[in-house]
Amino acid sequence: MTHQTDDTNGTSEAETLRSRRHFLEKVATITFGTMTLTLFPGWSGSDEESSGSDGEKPSNDDQPPVFGYLVDTRKCVGTGKCLTACRVENDVPDGCHRTWVERYVHFKDGTVQVDLVPETGYADSDMAAINPDDVERAYFVPKNCNHCEDAPCNQVCPVHASFTSPEGVTLIDDERCIGCAYCVQACPYGVRFINPVTETADKCTWCYHRIMRSEAPACVEACPVGARIFGRLDDPNSEISRRIAKFPTHVLKEHLGTRPTTRYIGISGEVT
Amino acid sequence: MKRILTFLRDTRHLLVLLLLIAAGGAGFMHLRGGMIPESFGRIGPYRAAALDEIAARPSVIMADSTCLKCHADVGEERADTLHTAVGCIHCHGLGRQHVAEARRAVDSPDVEISPAKGWDGNFRTDIDLYITKDRATCLACHQKVVGMPKEFKKIKGVPREFKWINVDEHLEDEEAEEPESRETCFECHEGHNTEP
Numbered sequence: 125m126t127h128q129t130d131d132t133n134g135t136s137e138a139e140t141l142r143s144r145r146h147f148l149e150k151v152a153t154i155t156f157g158t159m160t161l162t163l164f165p166g167w168s169g170s171d172e173e174s175s176g177s178d179g180e181k182p183s184n185d186d187q188p189p190v191f192g193y194l195v196d197t198r199k200c201v202g203t204g205k206c207l208t209a210c211r212v213e214n215d216v217p218d219g220c221h222r223t224w225v226e227r228y229v230h231f232k233d234g235t236v237q238v239d240l241v242p243e244t245g246y247a248d249s250d251m252a253a254i255n256p257d258d259v260e261r262a263y264f265v266p267k268n269c270n271h272c273e274d275a276p277c278n279q280v281c282p283v284h285a286s287f288t289s290p291e292g293v294t295l296i297d298d299e300r301c302i303g304c305a306y307c308v309q310a311c312p313y314g315v316r317f318i319n320p321v322t323e324t325a326d327k328c329t330w331c332y333h334r335i336m337r338s339e340a341p342a343c344v345e346a347c348p349v350g351a352r353i354f355g356r357l358d359d360p361n362s363e364i365s366r367r368i369a370k371f372p373t374h375v376l377k378e379h380l381g382t383r384p385t386t387r388y389i390g391i392s393g394e395v396t
Numbered sequence: 397m398k399r400i401l402t403f404l405r406d407t408r409h410l411l412v413l414l415l416l417i418a419a420g421g422a423g424f425m426h427l428r429g430g431m432i433p434e435s436f437g438r439i440g441p442y443r444a445a446a447l448d449e450i451a452a453r454p455s456v457i458m459a460d461s462t463c464l465k466c467h468a469d470v471g472e473e474r475a476d477t478l479h480t481a482v483g484c485i486h487c488h489g490l491g492r493q494h495v496a497e498a499r500r501a502v503d504s505p506d507v508e509i510s511p512a513k514g515w516d517g518n519f520r521t522d523i524d525l526y527i528t529k530d531r532a533t534c535l536a537c538h539q540k541v542v543g544m545p546k547e548f549k550k551i552k553g554v555p556r557e558f559k560w561i562n563v564d565e566h567l568e569d570e571e572a573e574e575p576e577s578r579e580t581c582f583e584c585h586e587g588h589n590t591e592p
Contacts, residue, residue, distance in 0.1 A: 198545060199545065201537060201544045201545065202541060202543055202544065203536050203537045204536065205483075205486055205536070208519055208520060209457050209485075211520065212456055212457065212490065212520065213455070213456045213457050227542075227543045228543075229542060229543060243519065243520075244519045244532075244536060245535070245536035245537065245539075246539060246541040254542040256542055259542055262542050262543035263543055263545075264543050264544075284436070284441050284442050284443075285442075287440060287441065287442035287446075288440075289447055290439060290440075295446065295447070295450055297442060297443050297446035298446075298449075299433075299443070299446065299449075300433070300442075300443060300446070329450065331455075332447075332450050332451055333450060333451050333452065333453035333454070333455065334455050336451040337451075337455065339455055339459065340459070342456070342457040345457050345459055345483065346457060346483055346485065346486070348481050348482040348483065348486065348537060349481065350481065
């Protein structure tokens with residue numbers, strides 16, 4: 125009896141071992157098999173999708189325009205005309221700004237003062253006068269949304285309300301925006317705000333409604349000295365393309381890797 | 397026969413589970429479909445219809461070319477001066493109503509085009525069309541302020557140089573009759589043609 129029992133036990137143990145080995149072999153085959161199969165793109169499901177989008181890809185003539193925005197700080201005289209134009213065009217509420225103009229004043233003692241150009245210009249404004257003899261150099265820097273190619277604001281939007289249009293313009297879908305202001309925090313340039321009227325995020329759109337009708341953005345149209353230049357970068361004969369080819373340009377906070385598309389002439393690293 | 401019945405009895409709970417999963421999945425897909433906007437994802441991970449909605453907004457600021465269609469004489473008057481770069485809107489307002497009336501008047505001559513009014517001193521005034529002879533309008537650009545470049549750079553093809561002025565000194569030097577008056581600039585200068 126004892127012998128028989130031993131024998132039975134021995135057989136069942138062997139079976140258990142064999143089935144375990146089978147199991148492990150199968151697991152290994154399936155795992156490595158799947159991994160190997162994914163190496164061939166022809167076997168994965170994504171192939172159909174990519175060939176489908178290839179078929180829909182527009183031809184060269186249908187490519188969306190590539191817009192560019194250039195600010196020539198050597199020309200800006202701080203009239204504030206762009207600020208009023210933007211406010212009127214886009215119905216921006218008081219206290220909010222889609223665009224603004226900073227004045228950098230570098231004094232001879234090494235200090236730097238940055239203030240905002242009033243919307244009515246400096247004439248008749250109650251800003252403290254600066255003695256020109258104390259100033260080493262001073263200039264105006266108009267600012268608005270940089271329409272980054274790698275925009276952090278788009279990345280953080282939880283409802284896909286912030287996005288980049290095919291033309292490279294960063295826009296906000298008012299209908300989807302829930303006003304969480306996460307993008308306001310994410311923008312390193314501080315161009316976004318929560319519009320108190322619509323209670324959604326708001327910012328410069330390069331006047332998307334105007335540029336799609338081949339009109340210039342309101343601020344560009346209003347600038348009396350040509351400090352703001354807007355145009356198509358895909359046209360080598362446009363004013364903006366010619367100027368970018370002629371002068372060295374700079375973008376704001378380049379080290380952040382957001383790849384801003386708004387370029388500046390005549391400023392250096394101290395302007396951020 | 398008995399085998400089949402046993403099989404069905406033993407697997408009934410599995411079938412119920414499968415049905416529940418299928419119903420739950422269908423419900424989820426239905427809800428998901430209802431929550432994703434129609435044009436979402438057509439171009440990218442956003443609602444494609446938003447592009448058309450934003451692009452459909454009306455333009456407010458008008459280019460000078462709109463005004464010069466009728467007021468070509470003004471265009472000639474300022475053609476060779478620095479003021480050729482200054483938009484009509486800066487001294488005359490948006491003129492939306494004025495232009496709309498003018499466009500209608502092309503077809504029906506009896507449409508009255510409302511004339512320009514005086515300016516109320518507000519840069520964001522509600523007055524549709526105005527004529528300003530106010531030093532505030534001029535000084536918005538011409539008052540010398542720290543930060544302005546030493547001279548106007550070439551403006552849109554006008555190769556003229558202009559040194560900034562300190563208005564008080566300028567008025568004294570030129571012996572303005574009424575230096576305190578709002579209209580003092582217009583004692584010597586015209587708006588369109590800037591020659592003294």
